[in-house]
Amino acid sequence: MQLKNYMEVIVKDAIEDILPDINMCRCERCKLDIAAKALNDLPASYVVTQKGEIYSKINKLRSQFEVDVIAAVTKAAILIKRNPSHDENGKEIERD
Template identity: 50%
Template sequence: MKLINYNEVLVREKLEELLKNSSVCDCEQCKLDMMAIALNNLPPKYVVSQQGEIFSKAQAFNAQTAVDILGAITDAMEKVKRSPRH
């Protein structure tokens, strides 16, 4: 059994996708900084994961979550782009 913050999973996925089509640096340092900024601006969404269990996105996902996550990531990308720490 494992406790995971589902928003962390969603942010990581979405961030990877957005970075592919952006000019923002995608080195490890910048990526983690963006994840930290985005996740600090989102409420945690803890779920208990059983070994091998795959969460269906629909389980923890809804339209409002998508909007909130996108907003938090966009904001984080702007901040890191302005002052990268690498």
């Protein structure tokens, strides 16, 4: 059994769909930064699932929240593009 936030799966899928349309870095760090920002703007949807069962319920949730997810991911991507966590050499940018 595992505790899973369905919204996290939907947001990660949406990032893969949306990023090719935005001219920005697509490294793992930037994707995770986008996911974190977008997920903070979206309602969490936690469920306890058996491994493997998760995808059957995702499509329903995806259609319910599609517009919100796309808006949140696009907004987050633009923020990260303007203010990435690493410089052009891939080095972490220190922030206080």
